[in-house]
Amino acid sequence: xxxxxxxxxxxxxxxxxxxxxxxxxxxxxxxxxxxxxxxxxxxxxxxxxxxxxxxxxxxxxxxxxxxxxxxxxxxxxxxxxxxxxxxxxxxxxxxxxxxxxxxxxxxxxxxxxxxxxxxxxxxxxxxxxxxxxxxxxxxxxxxxxxxxxxxxxxxxxxxxxxxxxxxxxxxxxxxxxxxxxxxxxxxxxxxxxxxxxxxxxxxxxxxxxxxxxxxxxxxxxxxxxxxxxxxxxxxxxxxxxxxxxxxxxxxxxxxxxxxxxxxxxxxxxxxxxxxxxxxxxxxxxxxxxxxxxxxxxxxxxxxxxxxxxxxxxxxxxxxxxxxxxx
Numbered sequence: 001x002x003x004x005x006x007x008x009x010x011x012x013x014x015x016x017x018x019x020x021x022x023x024x025x026x027x028x029x030x031x032x033x034x035x036x037x038x039x040x041x042x043x044x045x046x047x048x049x050x051x052x053x054x055x056x057x058x059x060x061x062x063x064x065x066x067x068x069x070x071x072x073x074x075x076x077x078x079x080x081x082x083x084x085x086x087x088x089x090x091x092x093x094x095x096x097x098x099x100x101x102x103x104x105x106x107x108x109x110x111x112x113x114x115x116x117x118x119x120x121x122x123x124x125x126x127x128x129x130x131x132x133x134x135x136x137x138x139x140x141x142x143x144x145x146x147x148x149x150x151x152x153x154x155x156x157x158x159x160x161x162x163x164x165x166x167x168x169x170x171x172x173x174x175x176x177x178x179x180x181x182x183x184x185x186x187x188x189x190x191x192x193x194x195x196x197x198x199x200x201x202x203x204x205x206x207x208x209x210x211x212x213x214x215x216x217x218x219x220x221x222x223x224x225x226x227x228x229x230x231x232x233x234x235x236x237x238x239x240x241x242x243x244x245x246x247x248x249x250x251x252x253x254x255x256x257x258x259x260x261x262x263x264x265x266x267x268x269x270x271x272x273x274x275x276x277x278x279x280x281x282x283x284x285x286x287x288x289x290x291x292x293x294x295x296x297x298x299x300x301x302x303x304x305x306x307x308x309x310x311x312x313x314x315x316x317x318x319x320x321x322x323x324x325x326x
Contacts, residue, residue, distance in 0.1 A: 019249075023241045024257050028264025030234040031103035031110075032272055034094055036226035043095035044213035046227070048205045050091060053231020055198035058240055062195040069196050070188055078182045079197050080204075086175025087201035087239070092208065093168035100161030102275045104148075107265020109165040111145045111288070114138055116173030117255035124177065126251075137294025141259040144291055147284030148262050173255055179243070180251035194243040198236065259288050 037046045062069070070076060098106050118138055183193055219227070245254040263285045270277035 024260035026238040028261045031106045031265045032268045033226045033230035035103040040219040040223035042212040046095040047091045050231040050235040051202040054235030057236030058195040083197045083200035088204040090168035090171045093164040097161040097164035104266035104269035108262040113169040113172045114255040116170045137291045141291030144284045144287030176251040184247040190243040194240040
């Protein structure tokens with residue numbers, strides 16, 4: 001007789017892997033689109049355009065699904081904080097950083113997000129009893145990142161550009177953790193939260209227009225296509241998937257997607273932009289994938305989360321809160 005709980009657990013893990021894979025592909029392509037968009041726009045214009053297009057995309061999806069934006073002022077206050085750390089600040093830092101470093105390198109540096117997320121989790125006490133396999137996966141993933149980046153071969157560090165991307169990665173970690181603890185799991189659909197957050201991020205980014213956002217624009221078809229894809233797909237759709245992942249997998253598990261980004265960003269940079277690719281980078285990618293597989297291992301004795309039949313609010317809860325409510 002088939003154990004239904006075991007089957008549901010396996011299917012849940014497979015679906016989790018599928019979400020992680022799709023999110024990595026979409027998120028990893030972001031650096032390519034930013035690189036192409038920067039050929040015609042300033043960093044502020046790239047950041048604002050992706051926020052505008054992303055928020056419009058999610059607003060249409062929100063209305064089509066007959067969901068409403070949050071109405072509680074306290075929730076909007078939290079959304080402002082999340083929009084700053086998870087959207088406005090990192091989006092701006094990526095656009096600034098990629099003026100001086102390759103898109104593949106940006107993806108590699110962004111792969112430090114899981115480490116920052118783990119550090120934040122340890123500090124606030126949400127990551128307790130970290131299993132050796134998971135910790136080993138995180139460390140192995142970092143080794144893969146170092147192999148891809150090869151700082152010992154670099155003639156220059158990338159300076160402020162590299163630092164800007166590291167700031168963006170750390171900001172993502174703070175934003176993910178804040179969203180997981182203060183926004184999801186409160187009976188508000190993720191489509192409503194993600195839409196509201198990008199709208200707020202658009203408002204925050206518009207405040208930076210005097211810093212280069214008012215420059216004249218001469219944009220060609222390739223750059224225009226990159227801006228549209230960056231805003232609609234790599235920002236709007238990807239951010240909503242990120243929100244759903246935080247709600248179902250938790251902030252630290254979602255941050256492990258960052259370890260897959262070098263695989264996507266380096267590959268796209270090499271194929272589309274003719275950026276460097278060699279055996280060392282290929283080995284680093286394999287190490288990254290092995291590390292991710294270890295971080296995604298679940299405790300086989302843990303019961304799969306369940307939903308209440310009358311309302312599906314637990315779907316929007318972090319894993320820790322699901323266990324408390326069961």
